[in-house]
Amino acid sequence: MTENLLAVTGLSAVSDREGGMPVLRDVGLTLRQGEVRGLVGESGAGKSTIAKAILGILPRTVRITGGRIDFKGRGLLTMKPPELRSIMGSEIALIPQDPQTSLNPARRIGAQLADGLKLKRGMSAKAAEVRALQLLADVQIRDPDRVMRSFPHELSGGMRQRVLIAAAFAVDPLLVVADEPTTALDVTVQKEILRLIRRMQEAHGTGVLFVTHDLGIVAQICDSVTLLYAGKVIEEGPVRTVLESPKHDYTRALIAAGPRYDRPDAGLEPVPEAVFHELRREIGIS
Known part of the structure; x- marks a missing residue:
């Protein structure tokens, strides 16, 4: 079995700016060398918070309250600043959102x-x-x-x-965190950039954590996916399995809400309020 390059275990965090509101709730995910994992969710789901925690650039208003982030078996959250600086930009790199x-x-x-x-x-x-x-x-x-x-x-x-x-x-680098790198680009350029990232990833054998809100992008570039809502992992697995046989109602609703290129005249289906109600009950949000 291939050893995990990155392992996030039980990661929890709160926002002091929001009165201690949880922003990550017992998050777990893994990434193997050479794998592209999508980290997907709505705005505010916590995906960029996870990315920033891995990179060691969380804002001071966000506080880790539990869990681990292990990179090659080394705990990033407990590293001293000089050791962390030696890793960032060399073993771990970032493709930012806004060029x-x-x-x-x-x-x-x-x-x-x-x-x-x-x-x-x-x-x-x-x-x-x-x-x-x-x-x-x-x-x-x-x-x-x-x-x-x-x-x-x-x-x-x-x-x-x-x-x-x-x-x-x-x-x-062994790991690249791609933080919504196609958001500011038009659709044609976006496809070129996705192909380029995949080509570079394969050439270098790099693990990529690809942060996005778009399941269509996940389908194009990712091997596996972790779906978040309100800082909680809702579903994860191989991309094909999750997209073709989703287990959670929220996943099914998100897939249904996306545009269908095989049915261009079909209208978009918003996620039903009942699904959100069940999600909030499941997570424990009042």
């Missing part, structure tokens, strides 16, 4: 890619520049020399997202 705000607008793309390579891999300036150029070619940027010299505002949203994907995979 517009995630790049330094005052520095050229080549310099920003080279910085990470020099810091995390100890490369010389020249070696980092050569590697950065190759990375841009790897993410299928047609004119990498021009992009190296460009500032972020001179690139399209899709190009900026390709740069961020290159940065995430630059140091061959």
Whole structure:
């Protein structure tokens, strides 16, 4: 049996800003090396909170009250800051949601890619520049020399997202957290980016935790899926099993609520209020 790269066990957290309201409720999930796991749910379900907890960037208003996050058998929540910093950006990397705000607008793309390579891999300036150029070619940027010299505002949203994907995979991380990386992109570019992430993931053998609110994206790129509601895991399993034979009424309702490309004239079906009522009762929300 393949050892888990990432194991989240009994993770619970509260928001002090909301008077101690639970935001994660005994969450558990695992991720194997080379696996793409979707972490899916509505806004406020807790998926980004889990991602931030793994990355060690939770806001001060969110407090972990129980559970573990183990990466390669090491507890991330109990690591001292120097050890955690040595892992982040090298063994664990992030593809952020918004390419517009995630790049330094005052520095050229080549310099920003080279910085990470020099810091995390100890490369010389020249070696980092050569590697950065190759990375841009790897993410299928047609004119990498021009992009190296460009500032972020001179690139399209899709190009900026390709740069961020290159940065995430630059140091061959074992785990990439992709935090809704296609949200700001149009549908055509979104499909290209999903194919690119999958291709890079397979080439590097990386485990990917893919945060999204879209079950359609999960169907395209993920091997397994964890579905959340109000900080609680509602259903999980292989993508095909969950989407074709869902066990929970909420999962079935979400699938029914999505657009059907085989029936373009069919209307959308909202999740029935009775399903939400049962969910709240099951979780213990008044």
